[in-house]
Amino acid sequence: MSDNSFTGRSEATKADVSAIQVDDPILEMRDASVTFDMDRGESRVLDQVNLDVQRNEILGVVGESGSGKSMFASALLDAVVDPGTLSGDITYHPDPDRSVDVLDLSPEQLRELRWEEISMVFQGAQSSFNPTTTIRDHFEETIEAHNYDMAQGMAHARELLEDLYLEPDRVLDAYPHELSGGMQQRALIALSLVLEPNVLVMDEPTAALDLLMQRSILSLLNDLQEKYDLTVVFITHDLPLVAGLADRLAVMYAFEFAEVGPADEIIRNPTHPYTRSLLKAVPNLDTPLQEMQPIEGMAPDPVDVPEGCSYHPRCPLADDVCRASNPAYHAVDDSDDHVAACFHWEQASDVLSLTTDGETEHAEIVGKQSADPVVSLTDVDVHFEQEADGGLLSIFDDPDLVHAVDDVSLDVYENDVVALVGESGCGKTTLGKTSIAAQRPTGGSVTYREQDVWDAKDGVGDVETPFEAIRRSLQMVHQDPGGSLNPNRKVQASLEAPLKHWNTGMDAEDRKERVFSMLEYVGMSPPEDYAGRYPHQLSGGEQQRVALIRALLMNPDLILADEAVSALDVSLRVEVMDLMLELQDVFDTSYLFISHNLSNARYFAGNAGGRIGVMYLGEIVEIGPAEEIIANPKHPYTKVLKWSTADLEVDQDVEEPPISSIDIPDPVDPPSGCRFHTRCPEAREACARQQPSLDEHASDDEHRVACFREYDQSHEYWESEPIDDGESTDLFADGSDAAEIESDD
Amino acid sequence: MINSYYVQRTAQAIFTVFAVITITFVLIRQIPGGPTSYVRSQLAQQSGSVDMEQINTLVEAYTNVRPDEPLYVQYFNYITSVAQGDLGTSMYYSTPVSEIMAAAVPWTVFVMSVSLVLTFGIGISLGALTAYVEGSRFDVGLTLISIFLNSIPYYVLAIILVYALGYQLDWFPIGGLVGGDVTVGLNLGFIASAIYHAALPIASFVVTGFGIQALTMRGNSIRVLGEDYIRVARLRGIPPSEIALQYVGRNAILPMYTGMMISIGFMFGGSIIMEEIFAYPGVGYYMFRAISASDYPLMMGAFLIITIAVVLGIFVADLTYGKIDPRAGQGGNRESY
Numbered sequence A: 001m002s003d004n005s006f007t008g009r010s011e012a013t014k015a016d017v018s019a020i021q022v023d024d025p026i027l028e029m030r031d032a033s034v035t036f037d038m039d040r041g042e043s044r045v046l047d048q049v050n051l052d053v054q055r056n057e058i059l060g061v062v063g064e065s066g067s068g069k070s071m072f073a074s075a076l077l078d079a080v081v082d083p084g085t086l087s088g089d090i091t092y093h094p095d096p097d098r099s100v101d102v103l104d105l106s107p108e109q110l111r112e113l114r115w116e117e118i119s120m121v122f123q124g125a126q127s128s129f130n131p132t133t134t135i136r137d138h139f140e141e142t143i144e145a146h147n148y149d150m151a152q153g154m155a156h157a158r159e160l161l162e163d164l165y166l167e168p169d170r171v172l173d174a175y176p177h178e179l180s181g182g183m184q185q186r187a188l189i190a191l192s193l194v195l196e197p198n199v200l201v202m203d204e205p206t207a208a209l210d211l212l213m214q215r216s217i218l219s220l221l222n223d224l225q226e227k228y229d230l231t232v233v234f235i236t237h238d239l240p241l242v243a244g245l246a247d248r249l250a251v252m253y254a255f256e257f258a259e260v261g262p263a264d265e266i267i268r269n270p271t272h273p274y275t276r277s278l279l280k281a282v283p284n285l286d287t288p289l290q291e292m293q294p295i296e297g298m299a300p301d302p303v304d305v306p307e308g309c310s311y312h313p314r315c316p317l318a319d320d321v322c323r324a325s326n327p328a329y330h331a332v333d334d335s336d337d338h339v340a341a342c343f344h345w346e347q348a349s350d351v352l353s354l355t356t357d358g359e360t361e362h363a364e365i366v367g368k369q370s371a372d373p374v375v376s377l378t379d380v381d382v383h384f385e386q387e388a389d390g391g392l393l394s395i396f397d398d399p400d401l402v403h404a405v406d407d408v409s410l411d412v413y414e415n416d417v418v419a420l421v422g423e424s425g426c427g428k429t430t431l432g433k434t435s436i437a438a439q440r441p442t443g444g445s446v447t448y449r450e451q452d453v454w455d456a457k458d459g460v461g462d463v464e465t466p467f468e469a470i471r472r473s474l475q476m477v478h479q480d481p482g483g484s485l486n487p488n489r490k491v492q493a494s495l496e497a498p499l500k501h502w503n504t505g506m507d508a509e510d511r512k513e514r515v516f517s518m519l520e521y522v523g524m525s526p527p528e529d530y531a532g533r534y535p536h537q538l539s540g541g542e543q544q545r546v547a548l549i550r551a552l553l554m555n556p557d558l559i560l561a562d563e564a565v566s567a568l569d570v571s572l573r574v575e576v577m578d579l580m581l582e583l584q585d586v587f588d589t590s591y592l593f594i595s596h597n598l599s600n601a602r603y604f605a606g607n608a609g610g611r612i613g614v615m616y617l618g619e620i621v622e623i624g625p626a627e628e629i630i631a632n633p634k635h636p637y638t639k640v641l642k643w644s645t646a647d648l649e650v651d652q653d654v655e656e657p658p659i660s661s662i663d664i665p666d667p668v669d670p671p672s673g674c675r676f677h678t679r680c681p682e683a684r685e686a687c688a689r690q691q692p693s694l695d696e697h698a699s700d701d702e703h704r705v706a707c708f709r710e711y712d713q714s715h716e717y718w719e720s721e722p723i724d725d726g727e728s729t730d731l732f733a734d735g736s737d738a739a740e741i742e743s744d745d
Numbered sequence B: 001m002i003n004s005y006y007v008q009r010t011a012q013a014i015f016t017v018f019a020v021i022t023i024t025f026v027l028i029r030q031i032p033g034g035p036t037s038y039v040r041s042q043l044a045q046q047s048g049s050v051d052m053e054q055i056n057t058l059v060e061a062y063t064n065v066r067p068d069e070p071l072y073v074q075y076f077n078y079i080t081s082v083a084q085g086d087l088g089t090s091m092y093y094s095t096p097v098s099e100i101m102a103a104a105v106p107w108t109v110f111v112m113s114v115s116l117v118l119t120f121g122i123g124i125s126l127g128a129l130t131a132y133v134e135g136s137r138f139d140v141g142l143t144l145i146s147i148f149l150n151s152i153p154y155y156v157l158a159i160i161l162v163y164a165l166g167y168q169l170d171w172f173p174i175g176g177l178v179g180g181d182v183t184v185g186l187n188l189g190f191i192a193s194a195i196y197h198a199a200l201p202i203a204s205f206v207v208t209g210f211g212i213q214a215l216t217m218r219g220n221s222i223r224v225l226g227e228d229y230i231r232v233a234r235l236r237g238i239p240p241s242e243i244a245l246q247y248v249g250r251n252a253i254l255p256m257y258t259g260m261m262i263s264i265g266f267m268f269g270g271s272i273i274m275e276e277i278f279a280y281p282g283v284g285y286y287m288f289r290a291i292s293a294s295d296y297p298l299m300m301g302a303f304l305i306i307t308i309a310v311v312l313g314i315f316v317a318d319l320t321y322g323k324i325d326p327r328a329g330q331g332g333n334r335e336s337y
């Protein structure tokens, strides 16, 4: 239809489009722009984008938040939300000889195109489902709305759910909120494939999930793509995540593509300065700590994109040419399939060097922890009662007891950094809160400088340090800084409140001084300006800084940082972690850092010579010096976590996870023996009966592991039979109840 | 152990009713000009001589409590008789209070349930409609009317209606339950007459009540229309009518359910004034009469019934909400760990 109309025009805007064209395109996008009219002017959130999607490929689209990548996704289905307007050409080729002009369809034709031909998976599965109807209803109404055969459709739905390692009956009968985040996301993927579309567009489909779940879903996606001959467009902010999965990568910056090419090419030979910086900014397990650097500056405002090359304000190579004109795509090699929109692409590799070789020496970083613990946990248990929701008749049922933390001992020293890692629902948040006396343990004791915290609270025995003082010395920074700051109070007021309360000796002038100097210190200057703002007028990174200052103003001994950087963009994370470490030097605080991401934990704890503790179902299964845990993980679960932390290696294809069940078991009824045995690839029968302990066999005092494989050869583990695993039927045997542990940690 | 939520709610409900009974008991004994002095003055007027024994017997006949017994015995007697459904005897009508109430309750329930259904039916439909055409003239106009009507107190409208349509135009009766000429029973004439007599009270409730429901529904619907799942449903090709009912309607109405139950209690309270204005002998009418005649036993009986209705409404709302909205009972107590 529109085959020849666009060629001439796109040639005019971009000098060389050869590489963004492919030989057998299933989707062609030419000159596509999305604009919104705003009071401040026209906001252009997709800017004359040209790109083809190859039939049966997995295309990874990578960009920071606000780069226009979601708009690109919506545009492929002509599903841009009102009042945005989409212009340009989008052509869909159901087979090589037919073409459909997507923007020229009648409403009914468009309705058929969506989901039957091109389908979409959104970020945040929870909000994509109608909360008041079951998953089954969602499948049935979709099948019905498109007049497909119901029995066949539901049979296909079941098959898809099984392909995604879900139990069809259980999932279909559940309401969305009864499933864990990972299950919801997989159910949503199944729902998007139920009408057997050719193209699946996925917009950050795994962003809200644990790394392990993300990687597991990715490997399932790889299988699905092969099984059903899908074309997948995978949109993400996480370059390493998609690098192993995608055939081609397209890097987006400022509402257009900066670099497009085969995935291994982009990773091995990134050419656009932005791509190179992006790779450098991502904490990963192989790059030496000293080499990681944040990208300076901010992503551009869609109303006011810089003249010339939109990246020039942040680009270390920028010169007058870049400021004056917009670079065209240049082919990076002879094959023409790797292009970058940059004038100085040839120099980029010299200026921005990357060390991607695996073999790198890392300087030993020595922490300066004291010998005496600040906070000491001994045999701590935290069990919650969970109410049955079976209605009136369940009045007499026992409430379920959730084992959030079971028998954990941990010492945190002065100037210490301990990073706790584990999946959602492993109890790391609860353990964190228990350590800062925000959660009362149901067993064991928590002491602060030798004073039992809860005795102090209850006034039992001689109380040397009052509870109030303890609470003040133990502070917390949340994952969502916006939520923890009062939206109706200016930064100044939020920060002064604790000073007023605790430091009555200060007068108003002193307080102001103090707040200003702190703001200045964390790089928010001029402080007068920032102090007068409301939280919503700050960016995510700035909010997190304010939350950090608020905690630090109390001169705390320990700060609990609960996923404090997870909500930030990848390029900002390193920056905020650096700041936190810098502040540790100045204020002599310790950190308890909670994350589901092993790379973040390694960056944070590693840079302070701290420790990493790995938690699984309420227990610490391995703990030791950060670099030691990364370089030499011993517990099978730690190895799984390490696998899930995507390395920038494209050679290795997406492999099966080294784990025999994707979903975490129900903490209401944790498995017997070693709690990991239901998922452990090394599990033997002894593991189901006996529980390995963290200390008994400690050959090395620093690095301790709770696994029988670390016991000596005389242990009966070595004699017992392996537990049969790896069968797909086993994969959901234990995990399906994970629904109840859906949580926000 | 037992499921604490339901136990807690049930205990709370029972406690509230119990507290009300206790308060009524205390009031009977303590208020100056309470039944004892009322009976005493009646007797004094009749015979001139006041025999304490006679007073006590009479007071017991009316209120089930003998003033000369020890306090705990009185309290125990009162509770047991209330529990047996014996609410004492009306001084004004000289009939057992329970009989008066048994005759009155069905009429009040009739007026209220019709009002409730109409208030919510009209409110929800208009609210959904305005949400879909948000910002249009129809939306703005209807929203203004809703706010205006909602700001009129129901009794003011009731007085206007009874004055204009009852006294002046004589279109509607100004009192009574049914016309005198119909035979009681399930016949057309009786039902028509009952509706005819209840029309004005119902209208007063509905006209002043639907506005707030329409506004709530409008707000909820607009919020739901902005949810991701609506967008996803549209992309999935779900027909608009189904989206309107299954998605928008369902998710917008559910949060209003509790409010609906609670307004049952609210309307019972409102019936006191309403039924007086329309001379409609329901629970409220008798309550009002009892107050003006210092008829304590009747007053307490009516008060008790209204309280129980309120408590029951809230209790049922609490217990059933979990059944109706699959998300209830999960959100609040889900821990993060």
Ligand code: SF4
Pocket (backbone or CB within 6 Å): A272, A273, A274, A309, A310, A311, A312, A313, A315, A316, A317, A318, A319, A322, A327, A341, A342, A343, A344, A345
């Ligand atoms: S064109 Fe210039 S500013 Fe843009 S990325 Fe290349 S070197 Fe940097």
Ligand code: SF4
Pocket (backbone or CB within 6 Å): A635, A636, A637, A674, A675, A676, A677, A678, A680, A681, A682, A683, A684, A687, A692, A706, A707, A708, A709
């Ligand atoms: S004890 Fe057994 S089941 Fe547990 S981690 Fe070690 S090998 Fe696996």
